[in-house]
Amino acid sequence: MIGKINTIKSKTSSLKKRVARDGLHTIRYVILGREVNRGLLFKLFIYWILIVTSYIYLNPILKMLVKMVMNEKDLNDPTVTWVPHEVYLGHLKTAWQALHYVESLLVSVGISTVVAIFHVIACGLMGYALARMQFPFKKLLTVLLVVTFIIPPQVIVLPMIIMYTKLGLQGHLFSLVLPSLFGFGIKGALFVIIFRQFYTTQPKELEEAGKIDGASSFKFYWKVMFPLAKPAILVVSLFSFVWTWNDTYYPRMFLGQSPLVPLSTQMSRVDASITSMLGNEETALVLVEAIKMSASFLALLPPLLIFFFAQRYFVESVERTGLVE
């Protein structure tokens, strides 16, 4: 009898222990998570890391935005770091004029758009051929593509200048667009690779169906494959647009001192001229900075706007291109 009571007692006590342990576990699960990446602690950790790094990323941009609208007094006042007393648009105006904004903007938009379109068409064709078609020297072409990717533009830029001078294109805006027509130019090889990767992930049955229907490869490509490649098209066109927009190397080499240049090139010119104009005086230096910030803002605004509108589709697209297998 006593033994029985004892066993019951011990049973209840072990039950109590288990309940207590379960309670502890639920608390542990809430904080640490059933797996490391589920718990509250981990979430906090992620947020902390991401917020800190985003701050690092955003800091220069925010500084740019703030400095741009400060007036001279605020710029010289060390107590004003983030919130200016008033929004002053004078620097923006100066930068606007110095950049010849409207003309440069039109040049930049025109060139970047045309280059992006050419890249999508030319690189798409080549990428499709490399991914899906059989032809002699395919391996050789793939190797050449990779070589193209790693050759620095500096190796080929001098002969290109000579070539352009012979053709009478040197100093002409067309010289920036011409290579992209053939799928070259800024990082053209990378775009071919992106398209190639995308087309290799598509189902093989598509071509078979096209063949049975008797469509020529070319027609089939434009009617079926190209429309399917929307994610790749988006990624390539955005990259191509932004990189062409930001490039200052080719314009400097090909355009020289020509008056019509893209925005980014105009900006580096403005930078040089302002710095030489104002010398090293302390107050002036602050002003120069504000003007430069305004110029940077004006130069970056269009790609930023495009990015903000396109980013939702962009993120999805990147995931669907399957950039590499």
Next chain:
Amino acid sequence: MRGKFKIKARTSRHLEALMFVAPWVLGFLLFMAFPLVFSLYMSLHKVTVLPTGLKYDFQGLKYYQEILFGSSAFYDNLIPFFQEIVIMVPVIIVFSLFIAIMLNQNFPGRILFRVVFFLPIIFTSGYVLTEFVNQGEGTLGFLERFSIGEYLLDFLGDSSWTKPVMDVLNRFVLVLWYSGVQILIFLAGRQTISKSSYESARIDGASPWEVFWKITLPAMSPFILLNLIYTVVDMFTFPYNPIIELINTGNYGYNSALAWIYFVVIACFLCLIMLLFLRMNRSRRYR
């Protein structure tokens, strides 16, 4: 009869493929092969600009000798730059892998963070970024606050690595800014790992730490290689790096020789990376 038809079908297929490939091949000849050969030709000649055109005088490998053995300017620029790359590339790769894995977690607000982390793609190639760095936005505040720089100086002493390490630290934000495309590639790569492998690992009782080393990392290895190559190429072809500053439009022959030497250096470096990577992967597989 049948054989003939087969051959015909194949040639027609090849002809069709030719239509797709032709523009690129034409472009390759025009914008790659011709300039490459021509710059090699120029590097072996003394090029003088005459009013009637360009005059080429053959002089063999003189420029190459001059650059490689004549003066130390080339090495003075190349070696610190190399050291910087050796430091920056692993930092960029590790950082972007880390961020990509974080961004891949499911938590509210991740879309917002993704937008922030893709911003560098717009900035990095631009003049604006250089501008930021020039204005001292490139440093991290805490480096100065805790005077990490001084500790490092003590630690490294007078070795040739001091300057590159300090340079990288001073431009640390720049290093982070360089990782836009890399984060993107890793994110895309992370999507290719199937969920089922993670589930089965969980059922087998693997800890997340083990899962990362045994599943995530091996599956990401092709992307790591891709990112390595991309980062190195990007660094080397970045128009503001010191060696490229040396190459300007002055002396055609000399500059072509310099560009060729530079290209050979890059190619060797990339080959080395690929070899190392392949060897590492192989040893891991056989273990």
